[in-house]
Amino acid sequence: MTAILARLLGRMPIGWLQLLHNKTRLAAAVAGIAFANILVFVQLGIMFALNTTVLLPYTLLDADIIMSSADSNTLIGGGNVPRQRSFEALSVPGVASAVSLFIGNVDWTRDDGNTTNLQVLAIDPSQGAFVVPEIRNKIANLLLVDTVLFDRRTRGADTQRLSEISPDNPLKFEARGRTLTASGTISIGGGFSSDGYLVTSDQTFLRLFNSRIGGAPNHILLKTDPGADVDAIVEKLRVLLPEEKLKVRRVLDAAKADQRYQTTERPTGLVFGFGVVMGVIVGLVIVYQLLSTDVADHLKEYATFKAMGYGQSFFMGIIFEEAMILAIFGFVPGFIIASILYQILNSVTGLPVLMDVARPVAVFLGTIASCSISGAIATRRLASADPAELF
Amino acid sequence: MTDQMFPIITKGLNHWFGEGEARKQAIFDVNLSIEAGKLTILMGPSGSGKTTLLTLIGCLREVQEGSVHLMRQELNGAAEAKLVLARRKMGFIFQAHNLHESLSALQNVQMGLEVHGAILSTKRHQFKEASAYLLSLLGLADRLHYLPGNLSGGQKQRVAIARALVGNPRIVYADEPTAALDKESGANVVRLLKQLGRKRGTTTVMVTHDNRILEMADRIITMEEGRIVDDKTIGGQ
Ligand SMILES: Nc1ncnc2c1ncn2[C@@H]1O[C@H](COP(=O)(O)OP(=O)(O)OP(=O)(O)O)[C@@H](O)[C@H]1O
């Protein structure tokens, strides 16, 4: 290792030898940096998983434009949209069809006595074109009242049983005092606002939520003519339906805005963002602590090197050498442990906590940057190495 | 009188420590020309300014007043970068060995050479061999890979001496280098320094209280209260 570093640096690897000399301190610092890395990885993992889950229900939809009430930030938040608006929208050239989308939350008490919160998405089952092809034929079955499609990735549920659901092997369960029959499944998984999803017909929805009326859905979905300029149509609709009354957006834009809102303005998103910042600060402080004590401990040696004719850049080199070694030594165990924790989180929470390629690269670069910053601050202490005080 | 013959020349050198009320003069009007290749010894009671003078002519302390000409270069007002370069042509032997605890004896000595640049691994290899050779001359052939913590006081001091000499310095400054050594090895070190002077023309300035060393000196300068009070050249060369 010493020989490799000497070759790499083109000089004696003083930093490495210094770190190696005090193994307890090195181990403590490496453990600290690994801990900071794990903290950042886990926070990022959960944050990105939650981010992904926000988009998932939108992926069921096959529509171009979504019209929501002006105060709506998420699928379920905000007021209703008068059904009247869909007729107004249809008057705009290029708008081909419209459907009402109803959203609600139900609690499902499982066999084991625990409660699962399910978000219900409901549309007219004869308008199968508004959902993605994979569930289009299943939607048709929902014409039968009180039938639903069940999210087989529902958090906390018996996923084995859920995945066996079929028209021949339906699952009957109670919700809001009604007996529902799941005749098929969808695959979404829990997120911020619910543990899983149900898809059903507007008729079943209105029976479940008897305070809701058919004339006031949560959103209106629009499909445009093939080859139409969707952006231009959105503009026209905005002119027709002023912003203080309605938000008119492309479905993709609405999904992204929802994600932005849930990750930056809701406490859950903020907590994880804060966790990442904490991890970075912990790492910075640990590395700074080690490097500055290390400089303080070696002032006499550095003063001697100064007397021998070594310049400032040599000492900075030592500190950065140490910073880089710490970054690498801390990152490797941090990454390995975080990968294991990801597996555990994945199976315990049902959230898609996954390690991609970009994240470890980003965290590693961040670790290098943090260690460099700490090193840069620690170099200020070098000034007190005065060769005149040596004799 | 040329600069070449006298690598160290001071004129009207004064130095003060402290600020304001506490300001106290430590060096008074020192005018000195030190001849090349000779062993010059600085003597005097404690607090007489020997160390202060040594750090001033050794580029380790900023010159406040007067002139120090070191190897044809004026130190008064010189930029830090110039001082750094000048230090590479000198060797320092401190009273305390000041070895780096994390580096082996050999690595410590190598640092005395690497200051001249060691990007190429062939160069580093040469440095290693030269360092090992010098250490073996000083009787440490079987201690090359020991850390300073595992060496005796005398052995450490010999490593420090090897580190100062390995780069073939033009000038060697030593402040009581033999204090940590027994009588025999102390004399050996001074003999080695003298030999260097004869062979390579190395100039040595040494502070010592050790009477046994005085007989090897070419010149003995005595200081008292910051002034030179006696200056004897021995052997009449
Ligand atoms: N860094 C300093 N700050 C303030 N005063 C100092 C400093 N260094 C030396 N002095 C003072 O300058 C004077 C000369 O000190 P110096 O160390 O040069 O003496 P010395 O001849 O080397 O003594 P010794 O034989 O004890 O080593 C002393 O009065 C000392 O107290």
Ligand SMILES: [Mg+2]
């Ligand atoms: Mg002294």
